[in-house]
Amino acid sequence: MYDYDSAARTARSQSLFIVTSLAFLAMLRRDLVIARRDFIGNLVQWMVVPAFFLFIFGRVLPQTGAASASYGALLLPGIVAMSLLMTALLNVTLPLVIDIGNEREIEDRLLAPLPTALVALEKVLFAALNSMVAGALVFPLAYLIMGNAYQVRTGAIGTLIYIMLLAAFAGASLGLTLGTVVKPEQIGLLNSVILLPIIFTGCVYFSWSALDSIKWFQVVTLFNPLTYSAEGLRGAMTPGLALATLDIRWVLLGLAGTIIVFLSLGIKGFTRRAVR
Amino acid sequence: MTERTKDTTAVQQEQALPGDRPTPSNEDGCAVEVQNLVKRYPKTQSNAVDGISFVAKRGEIFGLLGPNGAGKTTAIGILTTGVLPSSGSAKILGLDVVANPVRVRQRIAVVPQKSNLDKRLRARELLIFHASYHGVPRVEREARADRLLVEFGLADRGKDNVNHYSGGMAQRLMLARALMHTPYVLFLDEPTNSLDPQSRLFIWDRIRSLNQQGMTIFLTTHDMDEAEQLCDRIAIMDHGRILVLDTTDELKKLVPGSTNLEDVFIALTGRTLRS
Numbered sequence: 001m002y003d004y005d006s007a008a009r010t011a012r013s014q015s016l017f018i019v020t021s022l023a024f025l026a027m028l029r030r031d032l033v034i035a036r037r038d039f040i041g042n043l044v045q046w047m048v049v050p051a052f053f054l055f056i057f058g059r060v061l062p063q064t065g066a067a068s069a070s071y072g073a074l075l076l077p078g079i080v081a082m083s084l085l086m087t088a089l090l091n092v093t094l095p096l097v098i099d100i101g102n103e104r105e106i107e108d109r110l111l112a113p114l115p116t117a118l119v120a121l122e123k124v125l126f127a128a129l130n131s132m133v134a135g136a137l138v139f140p141l142a143y144l145i146m147g148n149a150y151q152v153r154t155g156a157i158g159t160l161i162y163i164m165l166l167a168a169f170a171g172a173s174l175g176l177t178l179g180t181v182v183k184p185e186q187i188g189l190l191n192s193v194i195l196l197p198i199i200f201t202g203c204v205y206f207s208w209s210a211l212d213s214i215k216w217f218q219v220v221t222l223f224n225p226l227t228y229s230a231e232g233l234r235g236a237m238t239p240g241l242a243l244a245t246l247d248i249r250w251v252l253l254g255l256a257g258t259i260i261v262f263l264s265l266g267i268k269g270f271t272r273r274a275v276r
Numbered sequence: 277m278t279e280r281t282k283d284t285t286a287v288q289q290e291q292a293l294p295g296d297r298p299t300p301s302n303e304d305g306c307a308v309e310v311q312n313l314v315k316r317y318p319k320t321q322s323n324a325v326d327g328i329s330f331v332a333k334r335g336e337i338f339g340l341l342g343p344n345g346a347g348k349t350t351a352i353g354i355l356t357t358g359v360l361p362s363s364g365s366a367k368i369l370g371l372d373v374v375a376n377p378v379r380v381r382q383r384i385a386v387v388p389q390k391s392n393l394d395k396r397l398r399a400r401e402l403l404i405f406h407a408s409y410h411g412v413p414r415v416e417r418e419a420r421a422d423r424l425l426v427e428f429g430l431a432d433r434g435k436d437n438v439n440h441y442s443g444g445m446a447q448r449l450m451l452a453r454a455l456m457h458t459p460y461v462l463f464l465d466e467p468t469n470s471l472d473p474q475s476r477l478f479i480w481d482r483i484r485s486l487n488q489q490g491m492t493i494f495l496t497t498h499d500m501d502e503a504e505q506l507c508d509r510i511a512i513m514d515h516g517r518i519l520v521l522d523t524t525d526e527l528k529k530l531v532p533g534s535t536n537l538e539d540v541f542i543a544l545t546g547r548t549l550r551s
Contacts, residue, residue, distance in 0.1 A: 010411075011382065011410055011457070012379075014411065016379075019411060023409045023410070023411070026405065026408035026409045027409065029405075029408070030405050033397075034396045104390070104392050105392055105393065105394050105395055107358070107392040108392060108394050108406060109409065111356070111357075111385075112381065112409035112410065113378045114378060114409075115377070115378060116377075275357070275358060275359065276317070276353070276359050276360070
């Protein structure tokens with residue numbers, strides 16, 4: 001008789017919860033192994049864009065008088081939010097488009113003993129946690145680049161962390177939906193059609209309240225999860241709350257809403273693409 | 277403890293689902309049971325699988341033989357939880373593939389037509405991670421990976437990224453991967469398509485050897501030699517339907533004077549297998 005050896009038998013007699021959890025954790029481990037291998041490359045990617053933005057907009061423009069001295073304090077939360085959201089989004093979208101589109105390398109994980117939706121959820125979770133590292137890196141970078149212009153209050157660290165987490169998950173959820181919709185040949189369009197519009201309508205370089213004089217644009221920015229991330233972080237980071245920011249309740253609603261909507265859409269889309 | 281007592285204790289402790297292990301009452305039981313299975317993909321004019329019914333018995337090598345476009349890959353996709361049927365039912369070891377996909381996935385393995393190896397991993401890692409997804413303990417999965425790499429002639433390529441693997445090596449690695457979690461039923465979709473003769477004979481040899489150890493094998497092919505050489509029973513499929521199902525010898529008797537399955541297929545459809 002075929003050697004149905006003890007290890008295989010044990011796995012099959014376990015409850016679905018244990019079986020599913022073991023598979024989920026193993027997938028996280030797989031992503032961690034690959035992330036560790038790509039660490040240097042990722043580190044460079046995570047630092048280059050924020051470094052340039054912080055240097056030019058946070059130091060050069062204020063020093064040359066093209067922007068006010070306090071512009072750096074306004075900009076930094078936007079850069080952290082942008083880093084978080086975009087890293088999370090791209091960490092899900094790009095591998096997923098390729099995996100599903102061409103080689104279907106994801107089939108190995110689709111044949112693992114866990115519900116298909118959890119394969120998608122694992123991708124979202126890992127990308128969100130990964131992007132927290134990218135977001136956190138912006139702080140020491142800003143400290144080095146902006147010098148005296150670096151002003152971040154430390155009284156709301158708890159709020160800061162959970163807004164960062166919500167922003168990370170919002171980005172990853174958006175990334176999941178995009179990853180199931182975009183075809184491999186359309187990757188080139190991602191930048192101009194999706195990423196740049198998100199960045200420039202996300203209140204990264206300006207505060208939401210400053211748009212009072214451009215009401216229509218102020219409304220447009222409300223459809224962007226980056227706006228809620230940037231404004232939420234502004235509220236948590238800016239000393240003395242000198243800046244008027246979107247109320248924290250709107251921030252939480254906007255980010256939670258993004259996660260709920262895009263996670264549902266993304267999981268539905270993923271399941272439909274994965275199981276034909 | 278005697279052999280018999282050990283077996284009984286093991287079965288009691290296992291809490292296995294019915295159909296998992298052969299018992300005296302179900303030794304001839306079904307590995308795969310399909311009833312009136314239909315699949316129509318969205319926006320298509322016809323059914324890819326058009327009401328097929330068959331049973332693959334435990335311990336046999338069952339073949340689905342037909343030309344490209346016959347619906348074989350869709351059929352195997354449904355059986356391996358990768359495709360949802362439009363209607364009808366499919367069960368693996370008594371478990372419905374739609375209602376119980378997780379339990380089905382624990383018990384089956386698939387070697388697909390196109391390589392789906394995880395290209396971000398090295399060969400040995402790939403085997404080990406596959407086993408870890410299936411809950412195989414660490415010591416066991418590392419030992420098994422090393423053993424399978426040797427068995428499949430890949431021991432010196434274990435540290436290579438699978439991007440550097442040839443077609444034949446990739447196929448061998450996919451088969452090794454499939455065995456890492458000791459499945460009850462092994463599904464192979466066109467297992468030797470586009471392989472060189474040496475690799476093909478190697479794969480055939482492994483398939484026979486696994487079957488001799490008791491594994492149920494379900495394969496699809498458009499190659500009559502492969503079907504004749506390997507399969508205990510063959511279902512000939514065309515345009516989503518099963519035309520006939522029997523052993524090679526009985527199939528040949530259907531068409532007097534036929535010397536191979538190609539003759540049978542031509543008699544049934546007017547076309548060759550390669551058309």
